[in-house]
Amino acid sequence: MLKTGMYVRCSIDVEDPNEPRDFITGKIIEINDFSETAKVQFIDLLELKKYYKVPDVLDFPFSKIHHCRISNGSLVVYNKTGYHIIQCIIDKTEPYLYYFLSSETGEVLKVCEKDIEASFNSGEISPLSQMKRFEFQNPMWYFGRSAVNKTMHTIDNAFYGFKELAGCKIFLKPYQLKTVMRCLSEPNCRYMIADEVGLGKTIEAASVLKVYLSDKKTKRYCYVFLIH
Incomplete structure (x- = not known):
């Protein structure tokens, strides 16, 4: 009762x-x-x-x-x-x-x-x-x-590329995330990342590449790295 x-x-x-x-x-x-x-x-x-x-x-x-x-x-x-x-x-x-x-x-x-x-x-x-x-x-x-x-609902409805970046083992700093999101916001990503030494240009470029590689659409990629 x-x-x-x-x-x-x-x-x-x-x-x-x-x-x-x-x-x-x-x-x-x-x-x-x-x-x-x-x-x-x-x-x-x-x-x-x-x-x-x-x-x-x-x-x-x-x-x-x-x-x-x-x-x-x-x-x-x-x-x-x-x-x-x-x-x-x-x-x-x-x-x-x-x-x-x-x-x-x-x-x-x-x-x-x-x-x-x-x-x-x-x-x-x-x-x-x-x-x-x-x-x-x-x-x-x-x-x-x-x-x-x-x-999961927040991630699925976030901006393009966020879901893939959320699964990265690398923790992007705010300025790095801003750079990555700017690159991904363009239909054709053609950017030169020219930050100072040690600020994580390679990490930024690799993060953009990770998002593009996770997309099933056929795309062509060309990354150019300068050797000091």
């Missing part, structure tokens, strides 16, 4: 709500037994909401949310003090979960889940439970998966 203060696993997938893939963890702050719905709050201790679209509060029917644990090692707040979860304690006679918390000073406390605050990406669920409900994704994977998707 769901109760106020419990942490639950919720879907926030707006693209395909019938077969959701994005799950996060929230805390029940209000229950309406008449409509069989719960108001769930999504807490953000790590200030991740400024990067990702996560709502503050949503209403869910009871059938769409499930009681879940908070992962061991997660940061939580109890009495305005930060702690880390050591272990979850399950008492079949109690509806709530309890946790052993550890502070930076080594203090260990046993606290009920309704008395702590935990971030929306700290939930835990067993793979077996996921399979039983035909689910796809663990809430603790949400942030990592979103970060990868956002990064």
Whole structure:
């Protein structure tokens, strides 16, 4: 039975709500037994909401949310003090979960889940439970998966050549990157790179060549290096 203060696993997938893939963890702050719905709050201790679209509060029917644990090692707040979860304690006679918390000073406390605050990406669920409900994704994977998707989207939509340069083992300095981007911006790249000795002219030229070689279109290249 769901109760106020419990942490639950919720879907926030707006693209395909019938077969959701994005799950996060929230805390029940209000229950309406008449409509069989719960108001769930999504807490953000790590200030991740400024990067990702996560709502503050949503209403869910009871059938769409499930009681879940908070992962061991997660940061939580109890009495305005930060702690880390050591272990979850399950008492079949109690509806709530309890946790052993550890502070930076080594203090260990046993606290009920309704008395702590935990971030929306700290939930835990067993793979077996996921399979039983035909689910796809663990809430603790949400942030990592979103970060990868956002990064790949940014790279794929960046200016020509950026994706290839992002995979280089050489870290280009700002002035080198500016030179490379200027060369790549022209339909026909015909530039003389004439910086002073030691500023990385060879690296700049090789970076431009890397982008052109990665392009499947047939092109002709001619690089001329002066020997001092």
